[in-house]
Amino acid sequence: MTQPDDTIAKRNVLILVIAQAFLGAQMPMIFTIGGLAGQSLASNVCWATLPISLIVFGSMTTAPWLSRFMMRFGRVAGFVLGAAGGAFGAAICAYGLYLSSFPVFLIGSYFTGIYMSAQGFYRFAATDMASEAYRPKAISYVMAGGLVSAIIGPQMIKVTSEALVIPFLGSYLTIIIINCVGALLFFFLKASRQTEDREAPATGRSRWQLLCTPRVAVAIICGMVSFALMNLMMTSTPLAVVGCGYTQNNAADVVTAHVLAMFVPSFFTGHLINRFGVEKIVFVGLSILTAAGLVALSGVTLTNFFIALVLLGVGWNFGFIGATTMLAGAHTTQERGRVQGMNDFMVFGLVTVASLASGGLMNCSGGSPAEGWTAVNLAMVPFLMLAFGALIWLAVRREEAD
DSSP: OOOOOHHHHHHHHHHHHHHHHHGGGHHHHHHHHHHHHHHHHOSSGGGTTHHHHHHHHHHHHHHHHHHHHHHHHOHHHHHHHHHHHHHHHHHHHHHHHHHTOHHHHHHHHHHHHHHHHHHHTHHHHTTTTOOTTTHHHHHHHHHHTHHHHHHHHHHHHHHHTTSSSSTTHHHHHHHHHHHHHHGGGGGGOOOOHHHHOTTOOOOSOOHHHHHTSHHHHHHHHHHHHHHHHHHHHHHHHHHHHHHTTOOHHHHHHHHHHHHHHHHTTHHHHHHHHHHHOHHHHHHHHHHHHHHHHHHHHTOOSHHHHHHHHHHHHHHHHHHHHHHHHHHHTSSOSTTHHHHHHHHHHHHHHHHHHHHHHHHHHHHHSSSOHHHHHHHHHHTTHHHHHHHHHHHHHHHHHHHHHO
8 A cells, every 4th residue: 555645635735724714714703603693592591502502513413424425425525515504504594693583593503513514524634645744744734724714703703793784694694605715625625546436345443343442532532522621611702701891802802812722833733743742742732721721710801811712722722633633543544434423423522512511501500600601611620530531541551551
């Protein structure tokens, strides 16, 4: 078996970086305004973050069949389908805002999850034709494309959220345009033969056998925890910032700082993984997530929000990119579609729970917004213990094997 051609891999990575930057701008937009729009439409504020939960739930339920779809029809078809889902979902959300209908808005949020699921596969597509040495860098560079989306998305909110009489309607109309234009990028991707081989037999380990593989299991657990805790905290941040007396623009600025922190480290995360090992980088990521929770618990000044959300972004970057790299090196090419779909189903399953819990903890745990914010951050503790425990268990197993 020949090594993948890194020249082609680098071309694909460039296209995926641009897609992450341009199409990805819709995600910070949606996660900033989704809860605020939901709060204005819902009859009960406990359900304010339900639109975001539906987006993540849509991503979770889409991931398994979208992975199979890509294995049969190729990455290009899958990514175009994802952009179409994003445009369709945004159109329904816009219609829901026009009608002032929370149920219609929720339906649109679910379809938006199709785009979120497809975006999650960008990082895997970057490794399709990459050598083992280039793989961590390919994942990091694609994730780094989010740096531009971190700047574009929140700034678009400031321009579009009040551009029309109906709040946030202009933002969702902008998202439709982003998806329609951005879908054209994927026609420049060069897919690997394996991706396009529709007749390839199903070989390799079963899903259960993969889950019973220690390295696969720990990679999935760390990916789940890193993404879920980031979502838990980020989803309620706009509600907490506004609830504690600051403005929507302040909330957008905090989210901007957070998303920048999510992606700026991607320029060197791959190098750090190659130098120090993936397990150490995941451990550092989980430690930084812990620090984010501690800063958030120490106060509700605007400075606290900024520092906590920056740490949250860096911790997610190390933890999630590390977990993705660990997973990418723990399966064969034939097992790729199986394990990637299963991984994202489980990751976004826990993220769905986190986003549902976020609104309830923030708005309905009793007391003031500051007390709700405290409840959100305390909820991180058991999940961090699970991830740290899994990582330590893997290290102990390796020492025993050695």
